[in-house]
Amino acid sequence: MEDLVGSWWDRLVRRAAYPGYPQAAVLLDDVAPQALLFFRAMGGDPGLAIRSAVGTAHGARRRWLARVAGIDTHVELAWRDGQALYLPERIDLYPDAALNRGLYFWLMALAAQPPAQGDWLQSNSEGTARCLATMPGLATLYQRLVAALLPLRNWPANGTGQAAEQAIRHALLQPGTATALPAGSPPPQPVPLWLHPSPPSAAAANQDDGQQPEQGHGDSRDSKARRRYRARRDNPDDRKNGMLLQFRAESIFTWDDYVRVNRHQDEDEPDDGAAAEDMDRLTVSRDGKTRASRLKFDLDLPAAAYDDTPLGDGLLLPEWDYRRERLVADHCRLQPMLPRDASPAPLPDKLQAAARRLRRQFQALSPERSRKSGEASGPDLDLDRIIRFLAEQRSGVAVAEPPLYQAWPPAGRSMACLLLADLSLSTESWLGEAGQVIHVIRDSLLLFAEALAACGDAFGLYGFSSLRRSEVRYLLLKDFGEPYDDAARGRILAIRPGYYTRMGAAIRQSTTILLQQPAQRRLLLIVSDGKPNDLDHYEGRYGVEDTRQAVLEARRAGLIPFCVTVDREAGDYLPHLFGKRGYSVVHDAHRLPQVLTSLYASLTA
Amino acid sequence: MNAPHRAAAAAPLPFYQPLADECEVFEAAWHQQLPLLIKGPTGCGKTRFVAHMAARLGLPLFTVSCHDDLSAADLVGRHLIAAGNTQWCDGPLTRAVRAGGICYLDEVVEARKDTTVVLHPLTDDRRILPIERTGEQLAAPASFMLVVSYNPGYQHVLKTLKPSTRQRFVALAFDFPPPAVELTVLREEGGADEALARRLVALAAQLRRLGGYHLDEAVSTRLLVYAAKLIASGMAARTACRVALVEPLSDEPDTLAALMAVVDTQFGA
Numbered sequence: 087m088e089d090l091v092g093s094w095w096d097r098l099v100r101r102a103a104y105p106g107y108p109q110a111a112v113l114l115d116d117v118a119p120q121a122l123l124f125f126r127a128m129g130g131d132p133g134l135a136i137r138s139a140v141g142t143a144h145g146a147r148r149r150w151l152a153r154v155a156g157i158d159t160h161v162e163l164a165w166r167d168g169q170a171l172y173l174p175e176r177i178d179l180y181p182d183a184a185l186n187r188g189l190y191f192w193l194m195a196l197a198a199q200p201p202a203q204g205d206w207l208q209s210n211s212e213g214t215a216r217c218l219a220t221m222p223g224l225a226t227l228y229q230r231l232v233a234a235l236l237p238l239r240n241w242p243a244n245g246t247g248q249a250a251e252q253a254i255r256h257a258l259l260q261p262g263t264a265t266a267l268p269a270g271s272p273p274p275q276p277v278p279l280w281l282h283p284s285p286p287s288a289a290a291a292n293q294d295d296g297q298q299p300e301q302g303h304g305d306s307r308d309s310k311a312r313r314r315y316r317a318r319r320d321n322p323d324d325r326k327n328g329m330l331l332q333f334r335a336e337s338i339f340t341w342d343d344y345v346r347v348n349r350h351q352d353e354d355e356p357d358d359g360a361a362a363e364d365m366d367r368l369t370v371s372r373d374g375k376t377r378a379s380r381l382k383f384d385l386d387l388p389a390a391a392y393d394d395t396p397l398g399d400g401l402l403l404p405e406w407d408y409r410r411e412r413l414v415a416d417h418c419r420l421q422p423m424l425p426r427d428a429s430p431a432p433l434p435d436k437l438q439a440a441a442r443r444l445r446r447q448f449q450a451l452s453p454e455r456s457r458k459s460g461e462a463s464g465p466d467l468d469l470d471r472i473i474r475f476l477a478e479q480r481s482g483v484a485v486a487e488p489p490l491y492q493a494w495p496p497a498g499r500s501m502a503c504l505l506l507a508d509l510s511l512s513t514e515s516w517l518g519e520a521g522q523v524i525h526v527i528r529d530s531l532l533l534f535a536e537a538l539a540a541c542g543d544a545f546g547l548y549g550f551s552s553l554r555r556s557e558v559r560y561l562l563l564k565d566f567g568e569p570y571d572d573a574a575r576g577r578i579l580a581i582r583p584g585y586y587t588r589m590g591a592a593i594r595q596s597t598t599i600l601l602q603q604p605a606q607r608r609l610l611l612i613v614s615d616g617k618p619n620d621l622d623h624y625e626g627r628y629g630v631e632d633t634r635q636a637v638l639e640a641r642r643a644g645l646i647p648f649c650v651t652v653d654r655e656a657g658d659y660l661p662h663l664f665g666k667r668g669y670s671v672v673h674d675a676h677r678l679p680q681v682l683t684s685l686y687a688s689l690t691a
Numbered sequence: 692m693n694a695p696h697r698a699a700a701a702a703p704l705p706f707y708q709p710l711a712d713e714c715e716v717f718e719a720a721w722h723q724q725l726p727l728l729i730k731g732p733t734g735c736g737k738t739r740f741v742a743h744m745a746a747r748l749g750l751p752l753f754t755v756s757c758h759d760d761l762s763a764a765d766l767v768g769r770h771l772i773a774a775g776n777t778q779w780c781d782g783p784l785t786r787a788v789r790a791g792g793i794c795y796l797d798e799v800v801e802a803r804k805d806t807t808v809v810l811h812p813l814t815d816d817r818r819i820l821p822i823e824r825t826g827e828q829l830a831a832p833a834s835f836m837l838v839v840s841y842n843p844g845y846q847h848v849l850k851t852l853k854p855s856t857r858q859r860f861v862a863l864a865f866d867f868p869p870p871a872v873e874l875t876v877l878r879e880e881g882g883a884d885e886a887l888a889r890r891l892v893a894l895a896a897q898l899r900r901l902g903g904y905h906l907d908e909a910v911s912t913r914l915l916v917y918a919a920k921l922i923a924s925g926m927a928a929r930t931a932c933r934v935a936l937v938e939p940l941s942d943e944p945d946t947l948a949a950l951m952a953v954v955d956t957q958f959g960a
């Protein structure tokens with residue numbers, strides 16, 4: 087039945103079901119900034135993304151229905167699956183924009199309800215009843231939505247059609263009392279207040295769209311373990327090139343499976359190394375001629391032309407082997423580097439406004455030379471203390487002369503922060519279509535630096551990625567010693583996503599650097615997007631345990647490690663790495679720049 | 692520093708609706724002369740709980756709100772000059788010890804680390820308070836109790852108690868009350884009727900789903916009480932929710948708009 091209704095509707099939408107009021111249209115883009123928060127407050131699964139009903143992220147403007155139907159009027163319906171909540175890209179059902187907007191929120195509230203029993207009619211009616219019972223404020227809105235909808239609906243000509251329409255109207259007016267749709271009725275008109283009877287699968291939606299399935303679409307929640315196999319593609323042409331797909335499916339997965347099965351107990355270096363080496367070769371041999379350099383970059387083999395500029399020979403760092411419960415000395419080589427092609431550059435124009443705001447806000451944080459009492463020397467007498475001291479002397483108790491001056495020392499905060507950004511390849515993929523995450527990271531770093539420079543705290547910015555233990559790439563973006571200027575901005579602007587995430591080594595190096603800072607409080611802020619992992623045995627438990635160990639070492643050394651992540655699944659492993667209160671998950675990655683700075687302000691307030 | 696106040700014997704108990712067995716724990720700790728640490732988010736009833744227990748046990752309560760300039764002298768006391776002569780003046784901690792009452796240090800993590808060290812001899816089995824400046828050494832009477840509180844939210848990772856301080860306390864974790872309890876609080880404290888209290892509690896459940904993701908801290912019982920009071924006094928519900936529940940939680944326009952949409956699911960016109 088469900089399927090039947092669904093396919094009827096898919097046909098039906100091509101025949102303008104509702105006229106629509108374009109001048110009152112509300113776009114998903116308009117409500118999107120509030121949608122995630124609202125959906126979660128309604129009890130919706132916090133892991134779900136919000137996408138437009140055509141199966142693309144709301145940012146992408148594809149009007150599938152409009153295009154397929156070749157008409158302007160159309161009905162899009164909402165539904166929810168394991169990955170996302172799908173909402174119409176625009177709603178112009180009502181002549182009143184407030185109602186169209188209200189419909190968005192109604193649909194989100196309805197979709198947040200746990201799935202109800204029964205067929206399409208019953209489950210929607212049941213869900214509606216539940217919403218209304220728990221949210222009296224919604225009842226008013228709902229009544230207005232229904233009252234305005236009924237006049238828009240046609241009366242079917244034949245008898246069974248009328249019976250079905252009758253049942254639907256009854257369900258709309260008296261939610262919770264619905265019986266099943268009468269058997270054998272013709273396709274009922276869509277009900278825009280309800281969820282889709284048989285949501286199109288993501289693939290189907292994409293096919294209808296006449297486009298290649300979006301790579302990365304629908305699996306934005308993939309663990310990094312899988313994401314790492316995704317190739318970089320910032321050029322749509324790559325998508326059309328089936329080779330990447332084929333490549334992923336055949337070579338890498340097979341290799342991965344092979345390694346998984348044959349995982350060694352001890353140091354699995356030699357074999358793993360060989361397998362990985364094979365993979366590199368495969369990469370090259372399968373590679374076409376013209377795209378040689380691009381593909382090499384895409385798939386883990388640094389193409390000389392793309393590589394960053396190494397500084398020195400690299401440092402040997404230990405790594406924790408959890409199976410043997412000990413640090414293996416000199417296990418990885420960390421290579422400090424400067425981003426290639428970095429030339430001094432000013433802050434991009436689009437960030438100027440935000441930067442100005444942040445600077446003002448953070449200047450307020452800066453220790454505006456507040457008066458400090460009880461100094462051993464200083465320009466003013468500390469009268470309070472002098473009186474107290476004299477009083478005590480008079481009382482006959484011998485007291486040593488305390489510090490009796492007031493001073494205005496600068497830098498009262500005595501705070502140093504090292505920000506370590508994960509630049510691994512996965513940072514390329516998780517924002518899906520809505521924009522490359524490296525841009526968000528870049529903006530975040532830029533704004534973060536503007537803010538910190540304004541408040542005067544000592545800070546350094548570093549990025550990292552890795553390519554097995556022999557190459558942990560540690561990108562120097564702004565050193566503690568140097569001022570934050572256009573040279574540093576240029577380096578941040580030049581970052582590109584790298585390889586894998588050998589987090590332990592990067593944290594250890596950051597710890598060393600941060601420990602050299604003379605501040606009283608030292609914050610090690612890690613911006614990450616997923617689990618630690620690398621091509622060799624640095625995966626799963628091994629990587630997690632090494633990272634955890636590195637975090638513990640930092641904490642023991644007196645630093646305060648804190649992780650900000652955009653990985654929605656971070657709750658599974660971050661408490662283990664950073665402690666229950668040692669991390670924060672940013673659910674909407676686009677907000678990372680704001681979140682990062684406000685987090686810093688509240689952490690250090 | 693708050694002025695200490697002595698609970699008048701006849702005054703009614705400050706209203707406190709227990710969430711679990713915290714009153715029994717408090718009493719047991721007091722009987723055993725053990726200091727107590729209360730941790731919990733802001734506005735969940737920590738201060739009220741201590742006030743309630745002090746009154747219930749008939750003990751004077753001395754409250755100190757800690758801040759980063761709080762010195763040991765602020766707690767213990769200092770010499771003042773009066774009429775050309777010096778005179779020792781007890782700080783709240785000393786007064787609490789002398790009176791055998793409860794000394795409550797609110798937001799103790801805000802205090803400087805060297806300040807909390809004066810608590811050490813009081814919070815082990817010695818239970819003494821040495822007053823360096825007068826050479827006096829006070830032994831705490833059996834009825835004296837030290838209670839400290841702090842908010843362990845992640846925003847406070849930079850401020851923690853030293854383990855050597857922490858490990859001197861019996862600890863109670865507070866959280867926002869379950870709906871049935873919060874309902875009673877809103878009726879008693881906020882003067883809300885049953886229907887209003889229900890809606891506010893339902894709204895709180897919705898808003899608290901956002902704690903940690905979109906909001907630094909979840910909406911507190913204190914704010915709900917504010918909203919209840921404003922509505923009960925005749926303010927339009929939407930306005931009251933906006934000023935008491937939404938605006939205090941965020942400055943981001945999108946977040947505020949979304950929070951208002953959530954409010955509308957309970958109080959929409």
Ligand SMILES: Nc1ncnc2c1ncn2[C@@H]1O[C@H](COP(=O)(O)OP(=O)(O)OP(=O)(O)O)[C@@H](O)[C@H]1O
Nearest residue numbers: 706707708733734735736737738739880912913916
């Ligand atoms: N269990 C409760 N019984 C009675 N009132 C309560 C209870 N919980 C919270 N309240 C109400 O919430 C208000 C705030 O509580 P209180 O001031 O004790 O919070 P707090 O935990 O001390 O917060 P902070 O950490 O910000 O100081 C109280 O004034 C009271 O109205």
Ligand SMILES: [Mg+2]
Nearest residue numbers: 737738739797
């Ligand atoms: Mg309090």
